[in-house]
Amino acid sequence: MNVDTGHGATTGSSLENARLNSFHVKLAAFSSGGPFLDGYILSIIGIALVQIEPKFGMSTLWTGLIGASALVGVFIGGAVFGAVTDRIGRKLMYTIDLIAIIVCSVLQFFVTNEVELFVLRLLIGIAVGADYPIATSLVAEFAPKAWRARLVGGLNAMWFVGATVAAFVGYALLQLDDGWKWMLLSSAVPAVLIVIARTSIPESPRWLMSKGRGDEALAILRSTVDENATLDDLPDEERPSTLSAVIRTGYLRRVVFISVFWTATVVTLFAIYSFGPQILALFSLDSGDQANLGYGLIxxxxxxxxxxxLLLVDRMGRRPILIGGFVLSAAGLLYLAIKPDSALWMIALAFAFYAIFNGGPSILEWIYPNELFPTEIRATAVGLCTGISRIGAAIGTFATPWSLAELGLSTTMYIATAIALAGALVSWFMAPETKNQSLHEASSLPA
Incomplete structure (x- = not known):
């Protein structure tokens, strides 16, 4: 490999200590399209089901299956395509997955029964699951150390932007007799814009370096981060190149930690997103419109x-944000369990308390897995942890309508509280602190 590596640079200096530039902002913005679509797609179904259920005469079983279908797809997509991304690169998969979302979103407009809808949402979920390890790995591998947590965590924030937009779009389209069709089709619009924008993003230089393609890695590094960069800015990560090898060499604890805390975060979150209007309608709200509007505000x-x-994670550190977020969000859920018949303003306050403090665990869903695994298997590990978390989320989403019908609202909220507290307990014993560490340092096992 004939490359002028240069001399005198501190290892990782250009890449880890670079100033935030326009490329970093563009990369984060375009990468956030996947999380935006995930939040949009999952949230819009909660409102669309209000019309779909009577339209198709759906049973509780089918309501749960369709609510959980995209989550099952995310499990498949993350588990399978994370490994593919580590083998063939980030850039190629970066656009293919969104094309699949566009096609399936359009086809949803023409479904005539619950089986067709289930299959299409399963396929959309697979594409979304594939995007998680691709987009987050790219951002983590380009981001400066001082901005890594905010850029990667910011991707998760865009999930909620997508969910918020979907809630209000869905509320508006619900006024139409066939509004559900337009709701499900609407996700194709942002997907088209995002896939066009992503064509300008290059391959990850860290991934290229891990494959021995130093010339290409250096050219991209100099064109995007620092024109004076050298290969010394890309640490040689001589680590196991397969997930099974990584687990054997000591990373299993990290896989378990991330999978458990991620699952505890998303089980309650996705249940509320998939069945938000239905859940809120049980809290003595005056009308369906009031429940739908409250869903948007949540x-x-x-x-x-x-x-x-995001503003606090680099000041307070990862552990306090994660553990404190779980405990305080559980407090909001506990109040809803104890006082489900409270005044409307108290119900709104409790939901707001849960939603706001869920932010800590939510942003760390992608910060931790991208920091704690080496380049060679980063996408594989992120995909695996995504998939495992979505198994629990899919079960929770599938079980939510049954739990509400058979166990009641209060018991369902007690279960949600217990899940959040379990996340806090696991995080207390297993969460490492990676604040102020380079990506190389964070992904290394302690001596």
Whole structure:
């Protein structure tokens, strides 16, 4: 490999200590399209089901299956395509997955029964699951150390932007007799814009270096981060190149930690997003319109929580944000369990409390897995942890309508509280602190 590596540079200096530039902002913005679509797609179905259920005469079983279908797809997509991304690169998969979302979103407009809808949402979920490890790995591998948590965590915040937009778009389209068709089709619009924008993003230089393609890695590094960069800015990560090898060499604890805390975060979150209007309607609200509008406002509180957590994560550190977020969000859920018949303003306050403090665990869903695994298997590990978390989320989403019908609202909220507290307990014993560490340092096992 004939490359002029240069001399005198501190290892990782250009890449880890670079100033935030326009490329970093563009990369984060375009990468956030996947999370935006995920939030949009999952949130819009909660409102669309209000019309779809009577339209198709759906049973509780089918309501749960369709609510959980995209989550099952995310499990498949993350588990399979994370490994593919580590083998063939980030850039190629970066656009293919969104094309699949566009095609399936358009086809949803023409479904005539619950089976067709289930299959299409499963396929959309697979494409979304594939995007998680691709987009987050790219951002983590380009981001300066001082901005990594905010840029990667910010991707998760865009999930809530997508969910918030979907809630209000869905509320508007619900006024139409066939509004559900337009709701499901609407996700194709942002997907088209995002896939066009992503064509300008290059391959990850860290991934290229891990494959021995130093010339290409250096050219991209100099064109995007620092024109004076050298290969010394890309640490040689001589680590196991397969996930099974990584697990054997000591990373299993990290896989378990991330999978458990991620699952505890998303089980309650996705249940509320998939069945938000139905859940809120049980809290003695006066009308279906009031429940749908309240659903949109809860999305805003989730977004606010993410923004606050992003502002604090580099000051307070990862552990306090994660553990404190779980405990305080559980407090909001506990109140809803104890006092489901409270005044409307108290119900709104409790939901807001849960949603805002859920922001800490939410942004760390992508910060931790991208920091704690080496380049060679980063996308594989992120995909695996995404998939495992979505198994729990899919089960929770599938079980939510049954739990509400058979166990009641209060018991369902007690279960949600217990899940959040379990996340806090696991995080207390297993969460590492990676604040102020380079990506190389964070992904290394302690001596």
């Amino acid at each position: 999305n805003v509180f989730f977004l606010v929580g993410n923004i606050v957590a």
